[in-house]
Amino acid sequence: MSTGRKRAASSSKEDRPGIKRAVKWTRQFSHAGPRFQPDYKPISGTKPLFRYAGKPLLLERNTEEVAVMYARYLCGKRRTRDIEKTLQQNFFEDWQKYMSSKEKQQIKKFELCDFSGLVKKLQEDKAKPLTKQERAAQKKKREDMMNQYKTVIVDGRRELISNFTVEPPGLYMGRGKNDNIGRVKPRIKPKDITINCDDRHIPKAPGNSKWGAIVHDKSVMWLASWYDPITKGPKYIQLHPSSKIKNDIEEEKFQTVRKLHRKILEVRKHYEKDLKSKKNETEGEYATRQIATAVYLIDNFALRVGNEKPEGATDTVGCCSLRVEHLSLLASKNIRLNFLGKDSIRYEKGHQVSNAVYDNLQDFTRDFDGKKKTKKQLLFDSIKTKHVNDYLYNLMKGQGLTAKVFRTFRATQHFEEKLEEYSKFHELKATKSTPEDDKMKMIVFKKANLAVAQLLNHQTLSKPTTKGKAIKVNEKRIKDAQYKLNNLSKGTDEHRKTTAQLVVLKHELDLKVEQRTYALGTSKTNYIDPQVSAKWCKKYKVDITKVYSKVQLGKFRWALRS
DNA sequence: CGGCAGACTTGGAAGAATTTTG
């Protein structure tokens, strides 16, 4: 497959400010290429596990491989979704492409397919306990394999690779109301791969196979790429977040945020001026007013910019793609936004807005000519996200201000404020700590983290029941502690200690309850400036490894070397 | 300009590893 990718690093790129556009490597980019998925091993012997119309049917190897993909899907704990029908249809349509002509004649209706034998077999294999030796051997084999593929040398520096294996064949599992759900993602082969490496270290393709293409592009940081047959979009083998290049880019991201922080009053003054409508407004001025209003929403409520999506894609929106139906104008300059955002996560919040913004939003429920829009029409009908980013570019020329910077800025700022607020409220000590003090510090950190997750609307759809159980356990402990306390005389050490424990337990419970539907991970790894955490940790004598995991510590090396 | 392809970040869920509990 010809990829058509041929861009080499040009000098003009090097001249531009910022790391993103710069050359990523110069002399050496040497790696083993991606690891491929092992070939499929049939799971049914001579006895068929699949049944059609009640009768056992032995599937050919390729046919079984795809059937097993569906069986694997059935094994997982899947939520009942209204998308189930589409999934089955897509799967069956694609599956038939893998069948022999004889099988295609036999297997005509999805409803008559019985995968339960395959499912049972998969579950049995999974449940099979391994001996200690088997487990160790398996681990060793895995490590040996990984050692062969997991690193790349970038200009003399050995770096980790984040995903060195090509994606396995399987069913495409999109989120929300996705039209491609259940389609069969075929196996990726060496001929599908474009390798990016330096010209003296070209990895060898496995066996007798050949790479699809080999490029030496210094302006990008991917090691290998291929096209996803379902989405038609490119997929990449990339560097690990702990790598120097990724670290540099991450540092630059938060530098941009700090620049915005310094200029925020100016920026706000500028767009507030553009919020005002003019007499005999031209179409251009009307568009500017839409841009300013969108920027207001992005700045104030940390919304995503909301790019246009291709026809037929899952119907999710961001700021610029909001439709009239997603907005309610309420009394006292209050508005309510209700829409499906990224990953089909619902955003449903009420906000108070300025007079100018309220008036504008009301205006934008009509088009430029004053004609009332339908519910399905765009609120910001005269602009594209490109215009918003062009506008922002001009507000902070050459300093990398784009819409998503506001989200990071607001997240970090919110975190800093909440950390301070909670630290004061819970009277954290900067000196030596009891175990209860240490626990309170972690609670404060997590509470601030949670506040950011709420701001960014990082909700989880899956609510593991375990979380409910955990809450019960916590409640019981509170009861126990309370009971214990009642039987202790005041003023004793034991009484003091139990009181402190009780306080911690109560706050832990509050946190657990509030945290139930929120995912804190994304805000911690992508939005909160690690320098803020580091400063707080230093102040309150908290070990930074208590708040960041190993991968996060690697990602934030740039901020944490003291 | 506007549209689109490409490259990179951000996102929730699944799965693996580790810690806690009984």
Add this chain to the structure above:
DNA sequence: CAAAATTCTTCCAAGTCTGCCG
């Protein structure tokens, strides 16, 4: 010590934004 709970890592889908091209 095993099972359960929790935390961390991996996975890959779904965004953002840039640069190129007509």
